[in-house]
Amino acid sequence: MRDPLRRRSFALLGSTGSVGVSTLALVERFPERFRAVALAAGRNMAVLAAQMHRHAPDLVSVADEASAADLRQRVPGFAGRILVGSAGPLAVATHPEADLVLSALVGALGLVPTLAAVRAGKHVALANKEVLVVAGELVTQAAREQGVTLLPVDSEHNAIFQALQGHNRAEVRRIVLTASGGPFLARSAAELATVTVVEALNHPTWKMGPKITIDSATLMNKGLEVIEARWLFDIDADHIDVVIHPQSIVHSMVEYIDGSVLAQMAVPDMTIPIGYALAYPARLPLDYLRPLDLPAAGTLTFVAPDRQRFPCLDLAYRALRAGGTMPAVLNAANEIAVERFLAEDLTYCEIPALVSAVMDAHEPAPASSLDVLLAADRWARDAARSSGVEERAAAQR
Ligand code: MG
Numbered sequence: 001m002r003d004p005l006r007r008r009s010f011a012l013l014g015s016t017g018s019v020g021v022s023t024l025a026l027v028e029r030f031p032e033r034f035r036a037v038a039l040a041a042g043r044n045m046a047v048l049a050a051q052m053h054r055h056a057p058d059l060v061s062v063a064d065e066a067s068a069a070d071l072r073q074r075v076p077g078f079a080g081r082i083l084v085g086s087a088g089p090l091a092v093a094t095h096p097e098a099d100l101v102l103s104a105l106v107g108a109l110g111l112v113p114t115l116a117a118v119r120a121g122k123h124v125a126l127a128n129k130e131v132l133v134v135a136g137e138l139v140t141q142a143a144r145e146q147g148v149t150l151l152p153v154d155s156e157h158n159a160i161f162q163a164l165q166g167h168n169r170a171e172v173r174r175i176v177l178t179a180s181g182g183p184f185l186a187r188s189a190a191e192l193a194t195v196t197v198v199e200a201l202n203h204p205t206w207k208m209g210p211k212i213t214i215d216s217a218t219l220m221n222k223g224l225e226v227i228e229a230r231w232l233f234d235i236d237a238d239h240i241d242v243v244i245h246p247q248s249i250v251h252s253m254v255e256y257i258d259g260s261v262l263a264q265m266a267v268p269d270m271t272i273p274i275g276y277a278l279a280y281p282a283r284l285p286l287d288y289l290r291p292l293d294l295p296a297a298g299t300l301t302f303v304a305p306d307r308q309r310f311p312c313l314d315l316a317y318r319a320l321r322a323g324g325t326m327p328a329v330l331n332a333a334n335e336i337a338v339e340r341f342l343a344e345d346l347t348y349c350e351i352p353a354l355v356s357a358v359m360d361a362h363e364p365a366p367a368s369s370l371d372v373l374l375a376a377d378r379w380a381r382d383a384a385r386s387s388g389v390e391e392r393a394a395a396q397r
Contacts, residue, residue, distance in 0.1 A: 160232075223330075
């Protein structure tokens with residue numbers, strides 16, 4: 001799709017988060033291949049200032065005036081533009097010099113700028129799964145109209161994207177997403193009732209931000225990835241399966257109609273999917289990473305997910321099958337539930353209970369426009385914030 005030898009200019013939405021930091025570390029390894037022309041961050045000005053010193057972008061965006069004032073003090077000689085508020089990510093996403101936008105803002109925040117990037121004809125490397133969960137139909141339709149490629153950064157979808165290269169989509173029988181199972185794989189239902197925020201934040205194989213780490217512990221992350229896969233690969237819910245693979249070495253698989261299963265394997269390091277998305281269709285020489293040593297790994301195990309202990313997975317399938325605005329409602333209710341869990345205002349087991357209650361109260365409408373989806377998102381957030389979990393827990397007893 002692009003000349004692999006030309007230096008690629010890209011814009012980064014979410015530069016100070018886990019994926020953003022890994023992306024810019026990769027750019028520093030390959031300065032002759034990539035240039036970050038615009039960075040969107042939030043309030044982490046120490047990290048953003050260091051990134052501006054090293055990458056000299058034309059444009060940065062930050063959450064508010066206080067952050068911008070802080071930033072100007074940290075980078076007094078900065079010659080580019082500093083934008084504030086919601087106009088910032090939009091300007092970053094549509095920067096005229098960027099031919100690729102890496103979308104790594106956390107949560108539904110990334111939706112508007114990512115759709116703007118697609119509509120501006122940018123190829124999009126997608127690390128923010130909520131974009132497709134909330135607005136998969138709109139975003140993929142816009143991508144088709146613009147002739148731009150959506151390059152998955154999520155490790156599972158990146159694996160599937162790789163396993164599809166050179167094959168006929170019509171010959172795919174099903175997609176199998178692998179899940180590490182998170183830190184609570186071996187916990188009984190009774191033990192799950194008492195897990196703490198600290199335990200939930202301690203992911204066994206991946207180092208990520210708090211929202212996605214909690215989503216991994218509840219398996220909601222995998223549920224959101226099922227919805228993401230539906231849109232990225234244009235495949236329905238009945239042909240997407242999930243298998244637990246605690247070692248996180250097989251990153252996902254594609255099964256073809258002849259029974260052949262192609263898997264992508266690698267050490268669990270986000271540098272690999274980020275590098276593949278940035279350099280596609282080329283591969284980067286990442287010889288400084290620890291290679292996959294299968295004899296050292298020893299055993300790779302696979303088990304079916306326990307849908308009773310981890311009800312978030314089926315909530316996501318339910319939202320996908322209901323369609324329209326329901327996945328947006330699932331996603332928004334989950335974001336608030338995770339926020340309330342992190343604030344110790346909700347127990348671990350109340351996360352799926354709250355999401356399910358908000359979905360029960362929603363009548364899905366067709367996903368006809370961004371406004372309709374954003375209204376459903378706002379409604380679900382309000383419903384999830386005001387929902388009294390205590391009454392429901394009492395009702396369940
Ligand atoms: Mg993933």
